[in-house]
Amino acid sequence: MRELLNLIKFEYYKMFKKKSLWFILAGLFGLSMLGSVAMLLGNTYDMEGEVTGTRYEEMQAERKNARALGGRTIDAALIQEVQEAYRSYFSQAEEISDEEEKEKLYEDTVKKYEPIMEILSQVYTGSYNSQEFILDLTEDDRNQFYETLKQKQKQLWEEYFFLTKEEESKLLDYQQQIKTPFIYNYGAGWMRYEILLYSLSVFLMLALAICLAPVFGGEYTSKMDALILSSKYGKSKVIQAKLIMAVTFTIGVTTVLLGIQLLEIMLIYGADGWKNPIQFWSLTQIVFPFNQIEAIGIYVLCVILAVLFLTAIVSLLSAKLKSPFGVIVICFMVIIIPMFLDIPEQYRMLNSIYRLLPICMTQEWNVFCHYMYGINNVIVPTYIFIPLFALAAVVLLNIWAFKVFKKHQVA
Amino acid sequence: MELVIDRITKQFKNKIAVDHVSLKLKEGVYGLLGANGAGKTTLMRMMCGLMVPDSGTIALDGISMEEEQYRDVLGYLPQDFGYYPDFTALEFLMYMASLKGIPKIRAKEKTAMLLEQVNLKDVAKKKIKTYSGGMKQRLGIAQALLNNPNLLVLDEPTAGLDPKERVKFRNMISELGKDRIVLLSTHIVSDVEYIADYIMVMKKGTIIHKGAREDILKSIDGKVWECVVPEKTALDLERKFPVINIRNEKEGIFLRLVCEHMPYETASICTASLEDLYLYYFSDEISEGEGQP
Ligand SMILES: Nc1ncnc2c1ncn2[C@@H]1O[C@H](COP(=O)(O)OP(=O)(O)OP(=O)(O)O)[C@@H](O)[C@H]1O
Ligand SMILES: [Mg+2]
Numbered sequence: 120m121r122e123l124l125n126l127i128k129f130e131y132y133k134m135f136k137k138k139s140l141w142f143i144l145a146g147l148f149g150l151s152m153l154g155s156v157a158m159l160l161g162n163t164y165d166m167e168g169e170v171t172g173t174r175y176e177e178m179q180a181e182r183k184n185a186r187a188l189g190g191r192t193i194d195a196a197l198i199q200e201v202q203e204a205y206r207s208y209f210s211q212a213e214e215i216s217d218e219e220e221k222e223k224l225y226e227d228t229v230k231k232y233e234p235i236m237e238i239l240s241q242v243y244t245g246s247y248n249s250q251e252f253i254l255d256l257t258e259d260d261r262n263q264f265y266e267t268l269k270q271k272q273k274q275l276w277e278e279y280f281f282l283t284k285e286e287e288s289k290l291l292d293y294q295q296q297i298k299t300p301f302i303y304n305y306g307a308g309w310m311r312y313e314i315l316l317y318s319l320s321v322f323l324m325l326a327l328a329i330c331l332a333p334v335f336g337g338e339y340t341s342k343m344d345a346l347i348l349s350s351k352y353g354k355s356k357v358i359q360a361k362l363i364m365a366v367t368f369t370i371g372v373t374t375v376l377l378g379i380q381l382l383e384i385m386l387i388y389g390a391d392g393w394k395n396p397i398q399f400w401s402l403t404q405i406v407f408p409f410n411q412i413e414a415i416g417i418y419v420l421c422v423i424l425a426v427l428f429l430t431a432i433v434s435l436l437s438a439k440l441k442s443p444f445g446v447i448v449i450c451f452m453v454i455i456i457p458m459f460l461d462i463p464e465q466y467r468m469l470n471s472i473y474r475l476l477p478i479c480m481t482q483e484w485n486v487f488c489h490y491m492y493g494i495n496n497v498i499v500p501t502y503i504f505i506p507l508f509a510l511a512a513v514v515l516l517n518i519w520a521f522k523v524f525k526k527h528q529v530a
Numbered sequence: 531m532e533l534v535i536d537r538i539t540k541q542f543k544n545k546i547a548v549d550h551v552s553l554k555l556k557e558g559v560y561g562l563l564g565a566n567g568a569g570k571t572t573l574m575r576m577m578c579g580l581m582v583p584d585s586g587t588i589a590l591d592g593i594s595m596e597e598e599q600y601r602d603v604l605g606y607l608p609q610d611f612g613y614y615p616d617f618t619a620l621e622f623l624m625y626m627a628s629l630k631g632i633p634k635i636r637a638k639e640k641t642a643m644l645l646e647q648v649n650l651k652d653v654a655k656k657k658i659k660t661y662s663g664g665m666k667q668r669l670g671i672a673q674a675l676l677n678n679p680n681l682l683v684l685d686e687p688t689a690g691l692d693p694k695e696r697v698k699f700r701n702m703i704s705e706l707g708k709d710r711i712v713l714l715s716t717h718i719v720s721d722v723e724y725i726a727d728y729i730m731v732m733k734k735g736t737i738i739h740k741g742a743r744e745d746i747l748k749s750i751d752g753k754v755w756e757c758v759v760p761e762k763t764a765l766d767l768e769r770k771f772p773v774i775n776i777r778n779e780k781e782g783i784f785l786r787l788v789c790e791h792m793p794y795e796t797a798s799i800c801t802a803s804l805e806d807l808y809l810y811y812f813s814d815e816i817s818e819g820e821g822q823p
Pocket of ligand 2 (some may be wrong): 685
């Protein structure tokens, strides 16, 4: 055990000796920081193109607005309240011709309901920013908010997805478990984090591919393979040490990076809304019964395992190929090509395989996807299948890499 | 202690690099002599478990070369020795010690001792990339000795060493050969002439000649001649017999050659050296080599 730890220490030492590694890590953390503030840089403009303030101020105003509604249950009573506010706004606005005055009226009467309005608009009309519909909502409509939502969800999956009967019935089960009524809270931070996770994963994978490509291949190019493989532990503990280093380095960098990212986002936007339903990401698209923090937890787990999957591929290629450069080239292709690839969903088989590529596992729309894995009645949703599949792939690829390096012929 | 190599064979595509070589080695220093491409490195790589032979086995006291126990008592210096340029010699040896499973405290002692022995103590904390070729080679020798190996395989260990270091190295090897098996390959005859107890001559994948240093020369004893001859005769003799040395002198051309009988009336017989033997065996290859551009 002590010997293994010592060997792992040396593997880390070899890696951290490279200056390029420090640049890559610094770049990665820089990018994550940029991602946190990217939406808050710059100014906001009015219709005429005049500066009205900074985007940071805008976010603060929105947050203040949204927080005033914090804790309100989205039910018939609230919908009616919003409806009345809009009715009063529209009837008064008709008589005002001055735009500025109209805007003042908007701010006084309905602006505070904007966040709720966005939700209602999606459910009743399918678009994000309709307004007029609210005037005509009947009492029945107001009472049936959640039925309407579920109806919309079902309609979407029936019309646009190529699901089996089993998948549809399973989706219905999940839908039943969604906790209603929703309680509204400001949740921009969680949503921002969710959006950032994917782009962050891309850079993370690219960076790790570069850092870990020499894990075995570097020994071939430096001709250390002869010394390593002829030494006592060269065909056992050293390989374990290398693989453990690659796995722990990946987990370490990933968790620290995602952790810092989360911290930054929470510091900027605030942690409110962690109990919000995952449906707030996209009301009609996601039917799983999670709140934001659960969903982020699952998503982060998928990202970590997807990144581990990628680094296991790196390890294997590194053991197989003659030089680290080839490893980097192939891994970049594995990461980048699928991002531009679109496999139509009607080819279910191909599409399902495509979704299991490391980079696809880090896409939110694949993690919480209607399509499931399995046969007949035994099916599991992607958010369960992805981590299981990635875990199995990581184990198998690592065993494979072990064997390849062990059998490497020095020539 | 006995290393048994049993009909070991390795073929690359259409070229047989090592052809059914069988050897039994006991404690002592063995010199493996052979021209470029004779198969020395290939044989040694198989002995170190770096290359799987097509057929045949290698075992040290019954332990096969594939086993960890075998590698535990093995020390190896590859022909082109790889290293980490950014490591210091000290770090490098400590790393090699951990590969060999040597506990840290012992590794520190041993490392200090070896650095002293190979005369790298003063530069132990400098990066290896700042080393000269000979210094790297000495570091390579040091790492091979870290685990106090019973079987020491050195592929052209003297390459790049200056005369002083060469002498030091020879003394070190003679000392080491007392209680272990040391196999070193070279095509520099003088390297093995003094230190090897046994000499093996390898050619085209097979061991064509082997024996104790004293015995091996017997095969050409009385066959080495020196003479001074006119230019025309020299050309004639050169074509007929393996010539070991040739130079112009006032009275004609001086020749040292190997020949079963007296090649020329003024020729005198002389004591054979290992170099004579080597050139005798490889004379065909040498002239082939000279013919190439
Ligand atoms: N990996 C390989 N692939 C193909 N042929 C090889 C390989 N390694 C060695 N050979 C061939 O096998 C033969 C023996 O090579 P080897 O390196 O064992 O010779 P050597 O005696 O060590 O020569 P040198 O004195 O130059 O080091 C050569 O003809 C060489 O071309
Ligand atoms: Mg060689």
